[in-house]
Amino acid sequence: MRPPVTPRADGAVTPSSPLPWPVPYSVRESARARHARLRVRPESGLEVVLPRGMSRALIPELLERHRVWIQRTLRAVCGEAGQAVVSGLPEVLSLHGGRVALPLRWGAAVRGAVLREGELLLPEGPDNLASGCRRLREWVRGHARETLDRTLRELAAAHGFRVRGVRVRLQKSRWGSCTASGDISLNLCLVFLPDELCRHVLLHELTHTCHCNHGPGFWKALFVAEPDALALDKRLRRAWMHVPGWIWLASH
Numbered sequence: 001m002r003p004p005v006t007p008r009a010d011g012a013v014t015p016s017s018p019l020p021w022p023v024p025y026s027v028r029e030s031a032r033a034r035h036a037r038l039r040v041r042p043e044s045g046l047e048v049v050l051p052r053g054m055s056r057a058l059i060p061e062l063l064e065r066h067r068v069w070i071q072r073t074l075r076a077v078c079g080e081a082g083q084a085v086v087s088g089l090p091e092v093l094s095l096h097g098g099r100v101a102l103p104l105r106w107g108a109a110v111r112g113a114v115l116r117e118g119e120l121l122l123p124e125g126p127d128n129l130a131s132g133c134r135r136l137r138e139w140v141r142g143h144a145r146e147t148l149d150r151t152l153r154e155l156a157a158a159h160g161f162r163v164r165g166v167r168v169r170l171q172k173s174r175w176g177s178c179t180a181s182g183d184i185s186l187n188l189c190l191v192f193l194p195d196e197l198c199r200h201v202l203l204h205e206l207t208h209t210c211h212c213n214h215g216p217g218f219w220k221a222l223f224v225a226e227p228d229a230l231a232l233d234k235r236l237r238r239a240w241m242h243v244p245g246w247i248w249l250a251s252h
Contacts, residue, residue, distance in 0.1 A: 001175045001204045019071045022063060027056060036062055040073045041172075042245035077241045089132045089246060093120055095143070097194030097242060104136070113139035133246045137170070140247070144168050144188035152184065152202050159225045161206040170247070175201045175236070178208035192242045200232040 025046040036058070037049040048059055063070060093102040108114070108121035113135065115121075122135060145168045156163045164182040171187040178184050184205045190198045203225045211218035222229050 001177065001201055019074060021067065021071075022060070023070060023074060025059075025063070027059070029054075038062070038066060038070065039240075040070070040077045041240055041248070042077050042243065044248070045078060046070060046074060073238065076238065089129065089136065090244060093136070093140075094244075095140075095191050097192070097197070099195065106132075129246075130249055133249045137247055140191065141168070141170070141188050144186075144191045147191055148186050148188075148198075148202070151199070152186070152206070155199065155202055155225075156206055159203070159206065161209055163206070163209070172248070175239075176205040178205045178212075180212055182209045184209070189243045189247065192244065192247075193239050194242070197232060197236055197239055200226055200229065200236065203229075 023046055025048055026044060027048045027050060029050050029052045031052050033049050033051045035051065036054060039047045039049060041047065048062070050056070050059075089104070091104060093104055094100070095102070102115070102118065102120040104120050104122065106122050107124055110121050110123050113120060113122050120139065122139075148168050149166050152166060153163055155161070162182065163184065165184070167183070167185045168188050169185065170189070171185075174185075174187060175190060176184065176186045186202070186205070190201060193201075203222060207218055207222045207225065211221060219229075226232065
């Protein structure tokens with residue numbers, strides 16, 4: 001399941017103090033893209049994704065058409081200045097949409113990252129920002145594997161789906177995917193999302209174990225498992241704001 005990134009103009013609210021225009025952006029060509037898309041990430045700001053061969057001369061008109069959405073979303077994801085900045089490690093690790101907040105304590109007398117009495121203890125101080133991000137990401141990866149695998153299998157049992165194999169990894173363009181043979185891949189960033197959005201993605205991929213496309217049969221089955229699927233899908237368009245920028249620095 002790809003994170004919905006195509007901007008929508010309906011219901012847009014103009015910021016009280018618009019960002020300087022035009023805003024910085026990067027461009028990426030994709031052989032899989034059928035239409036031009038806009039994406040905003042905390043670690044990279046605005047990205048324009050173009051189908052391979054599409055002229056870059058079309059970008060200014062695309063940005064102007066979605067100017068309000070771009071400015072509003074940059075503020076929501078990257079902060080008031082609307083700029084992509086990863087300034088340091090967090091003092092508190094926020095998971096599950098903020099439902100779980102774990103204070104971080106570096107330099108604890110432990111061999112590896114340990115969760116103890118509501119704190120995440122990490123050995124030694126980070127050598128630099130990137131190494132600290134990598135260490136923290138490895139703990140998040142383990143937490144995601146345990147949490148997502150358990151939740152996926154519980155949902156499968158509750159709704160009559162069969163799970164063949166589950167893989168959890170860091171992905172930049174998909175929340176999850178399902179192969180024709182029923183193997184499911186999940187983005188570890190799902191553990192940053194509110195529980196209801198994470199559950200929606202898991203049910204979406206479980207439904208693909210029975211329906212490989214997004215035809216009427218797929219939606220009928222998904223609505224049985226998740227009656228609020230359309231509303232949750234709409235909320236998922238801005239779900240990347242829950243994902244911290246340091247997780248991407250850790251992947252470099």
